[in-house]
Amino acid sequence: MNGTLAVARYTLLELSRRKLLLVFFVIGVLGIAAIGIALKLVPTNMSFGGGPPGTPQPDPAVVSRFLELQFVRTLIGVVGFFALLIAFAIGMTAIYHDLESGAAVAIFSKPVSRLAFTAGKVIGAFIAMVVVVGLLGLEARLLMTLFGGGLEGAMWVETVAAVANASLLMLIVLALSTWMNNIIAAVVAFIYNFAASIVVGLHAQVVNAGVIGDNPIVKTVLTILYWLVPHPLMSDASKQIAKAQFEMFPPTMGPGGQVPGPGAPTTDQMLAGVPGGSGIEDILWWAFGIAFMAALVYIAVRRKQV
Amino acid sequence: MAAVVSVEGLRKRYRFRDPWAVNYVSFELQPGQAFGLLGPNGSGKTSVVKMIAGLLRPDEGKISLFGEPPGNPKARANLGFAPEDPDFPKFLRAGEVLDYFASLLGLDEGERKRRIPETLAFAGLDKERRQVRQYSKGMKQRLGIAQAILGRPKLLILDEPTADLDPLGRRDVRALIESLKASGVAVLLNSHLLSEVELVCDTVAILGKGRVLKEGTMAEVVPEGKTLEDVFVELINEAFPQKRDNLPTFITDVENK
Numbered sequence A: 001m002n003g004t005l006a007v008a009r010y011t012l013l014e015l016s017r018r019k020l021l022l023v024f025f026v027i028g029v030l031g032i033a034a035i036g037i038a039l040k041l042v043p044t045n046m047s048f049g050g051g052p053p054g055t056p057q058p059d060p061a062v063v064s065r066f067l068e069l070q071f072v073r074t075l076i077g078v079v080g081f082f083a084l085l086i087a088f089a090i091g092m093t094a095i096y097h098d099l100e101s102g103a104a105v106a107i108f109s110k111p112v113s114r115l116a117f118t119a120g121k122v123i124g125a126f127i128a129m130v131v132v133v134g135l136l137g138l139e140a141r142l143l144m145t146l147f148g149g150g151l152e153g154a155m156w157v158e159t160v161a162a163v164a165n166a167s168l169l170m171l172i173v174l175a176l177s178t179w180m181n182n183i184i185a186a187v188v189a190f191i192y193n194f195a196a197s198i199v200v201g202l203h204a205q206v207v208n209a210g211v212i213g214d215n216p217i218v219k220t221v222l223t224i225l226y227w228l229v230p231h232p233l234m235s236d237a238s239k240q241i242a243k244a245q246f247e248m249f250p251p252t253m254g255p256g257g258q259v260p261g262p263g264a265p266t267t268d269q270m271l272a273g274v275p276g277g278s279g280i281e282d283i284l285w286w287a288f289g290i291a292f293m294a295a296l297v298y299i300a301v302r303r304k305q306v
Numbered sequence B: 001m002a003a004v005v006s007v008e009g010l011r012k013r014y015r016f017r018d019p020w021a022v023n024y025v026s027f028e029l030q031p032g033q034a035f036g037l038l039g040p041n042g043s044g045k046t047s048v049v050k051m052i053a054g055l056l057r058p059d060e061g062k063i064s065l066f067g068e069p070p071g072n073p074k075a076r077a078n079l080g081f082a083p084e085d086p087d088f089p090k091f092l093r094a095g096e097v098l099d100y101f102a103s104l105l106g107l108d109e110g111e112r113k114r115r116i117p118e119t120l121a122f123a124g125l126d127k128e129r130r131q132v133r134q135y136s137k138g139m140k141q142r143l144g145i146a147q148a149i150l151g152r153p154k155l156l157i158l159d160e161p162t163a164d165l166d167p168l169g170r171r172d173v174r175a176l177i178e179s180l181k182a183s184g185v186a187v188l189l190n191s192h193l194l195s196e197v198e199l200v201c202d203t204v205a206i207l208g209k210g211r212v213l214k215e216g217t218m219a220e221v222v223p224e225g226k227t228l229e230d231v232f233v234e235l236i237n238e239a240f241p242q243k244r245d246n247l248p249t250f251i252t253d254v255e256n257k
Helices: A002-016 A017-044 A060-093 A095-103 A101-109 A114-147 A152-179 A182-208 A216-226 A235-246 A267-272 A280-303 B046-050 B073-078 B094-104 B110-124 B137-151 B167-182 B194-200 B227-237
Strands: B005-012 B024-028 B034-038 B058-063 B079-082 B155-159 B187-188 B203-208 B212-216
Touching: A002 A114, A017 A060, A060 A152, A060 A182, A060 B155, A095 A101, A095 A182, A101 A114, A101 B094, A101 B155, A114 A152, A152 A182, A152 A235, A152 A280, A182 A216, A182 B034, A216 B058, A235 A267, A235 B212, A267 B212, A280 B046, B024 B046, B024 B058, B024 B203, B024 B212, B034 B046, B034 B194, B046 B058, B046 B155, B046 B187, B046 B212, B058 B155, B073 B079, B079 B137, B094 B110, B094 B137, B110 B137, B110 B203, B155 B167, B167 B187, B167 B194, B187 B194, B194 B227, B203 B227, B212 B227
Parallel strands: B034 B187, B034 B203, B079 B155, B155 B187
Antiparallel strands: B005 B024, B005 B058, B203 B212
């Protein structure tokens, strides 16, 4: 236990002094502030409507609500994006540099088990992630307090979800960087994460909404793939935002006021394709993913000869 | 008296098709004994000590460290290991590195407060405020020795401990080894500096291509009128005869001058 705590403590201290993490954090803080402020200032200086005489003018209240929802959606997306960057920054360095520099030679000759070392590294990395992403989430929440937008409660859930998703990605990078160069590990993890997000998106469209088609083979393949990749955890905010937007701009009133043709997806179908709040099975799948990846990190560290 | 470390029929190779880096090496080390492990580059000295420290897994053979396999963390509680070309978490300072390692050794706060400043002073790093990444090789080597003695080990393994040290640092390491030996600590010394080994070690083993070519007390290995270096060179030349005057022709060619 002492070994685990010592490793965690000094991993945190090291991470706090790493320039890469600091740079990502500063970019995150500035990026969230810039995007938040820009999304609020730019629309207020823009005029809506226009077009040829006789074109129906949008209701200013509807436009304002639409912009607020866009503001919230963007903030949620930006926090999630920076959480992933932080996951890469921590995952690429937390264990790799000890193994690569030779520091592990001195550490592993001490009376500390590889399990205690791995646990300490994972705990230290996780705490660093919670602190950094938590601060970014707090900043986004403050912007929402300043500028409104609704769905304030969802921001905390989204921040927790961002930490959870990024933790899983961080563990993948940690495990891979024990086997291979940390940059290659990050690239492999990025490709895997990207492929997983495509599978999850397609699953929502095809299996949940039946938007793209109704082929049972495609559905089965997608369902199998879906349960082979991590499911990003999320709040219900995306669905609420989509629902509000459909209420403001119903599909029966397209951009030109035209009525959609037969066979076009209904509002319910389109809403079913928007990922909703994560359910218990997603949380359990995430927990299994975390346990599995943590075990992989341990096996990789245990097998490592330094 | 129970051996501090016992190595029996040790074999190791890094890849299946590679030659054996360590090939049937056996020896024992008693408390208070200083054992010199010698050999040319690539003879397997570092592989042997890394297996004793639990950092590498042997393919064959048996290692007993204080009666336990070295993979058991308890067995390493009384081990101090100063690796060749040591490195440490880059963003920590010397005092933090020692505090980190003291925590891994399970030293309580009182002991840490007593030992760390003294150890830093011994290593000449007590006034150093920079992070490890800014250290010279010599400073890292001194920190490597400092962390190795921090736990007051019963077995101290020094892998090329003086390679990057200045003459004063070398003298300090010699004095350290003598002092530890006198207090019953076993020392396993890997070094190319044969004169140093001759000064401090009671027993030596000379390795060549992973095998023990000669082993015994200093008196057994080095006959009257010869030095350890003479014996070493003769032994290696006999075991692995090769052309030694293979200087590049652009150096030896008179017309190029």
